[in-house]
Amino acid sequence: MSEVLPGVRYTKNHEYVKVDGKLARIGLTDHAQHELTEIVFVDLPTIGQEIGAGEVVANVESVKTVSEVLAPVSGVVREVNDKLVDSPELLNTDPYGGGWIAVIEMADVSGLASLMSAEDYGKFLGE
Numbered sequence: 788m789s790e791v792l793p794g795v796r797y798t799k800n801h802e803y804v805k806v807d808g809k810l811a812r813i814g815l816t817d818h819a820q821h822e823l824t825e826i827v828f829v830d831l832p833t834i835g836q837e838i839g840a841g842e843v844v845a846n847v848e849s850v851k852t853v854s855e856v857l858a859p860v861s862g863v864v865r866e867v868n869d870k871l872v873d874s875p876e877l878l879n880t881d882p883y884g885g886g887w888i889a890v891i892e893m894a895d896v897s898g899l900a901s902l903m904s905a906e907d908y909g910k911f912l913g914e
Contacts, residue, residue: 790817791909792883796859796902799911803883804859804902811860811899814887815847815878818912823849826878829871832889836864840898845888847878856888860898866890 791797796804801819805812820826828848838844838858845856867889871877877886893899903911 790883791905791912793905795883795905796899797905797908797911798857798859798902800857802856802859804899805883805887806896806899809862809893809896810865811862811891811893812887813844813856813859813889813891815856815882816908817882819854820879820882820886823847823851823854823878825850826875829875829878829888831867831869831871832864834864834867838862838864838891840901844891847875858891859902860891860893861895862891862893864889865892 801816803814803816826847826849830846832844840858840861842858843855844858847854847856868887
């Protein structure tokens with residue numbers, strides 16, 4: 788069973804959001820990194836880039852495939868995890884810690900309501 792964290796919001800595409808005020812730290816869930824297996828490259832967004840919920844915010848390449856990471860929320864990219872350029876494996880080893888992808892300043896926090904709670908995501912994974 789994949790790790791799910793309380794207080795974190797999730798998408799059906801296996802992205803997570805850790806919220807701090809209007810800032811949303813996003814990344815791939817533990818489940819997603821298990822499915823992708825060994826991640827070898829991450830194409831990060833640009834700081835200042837405006838992104839809509841559901842739009843591609845990053846691309847992740849594993850030994851199996853290339854996957855799009857979709858923004859769970861709308862807003863402006865304020866920070867990117869440059870450590871992933873040299874150490875993309877952080878997405879595998881520490882998805883909820885050092886393996887985050889970007890921080891988005893949300894245009895509207897009400898978009899969080901459409902995301903799953905940890906409990907709901909756990910049930911979703913069990914289906």
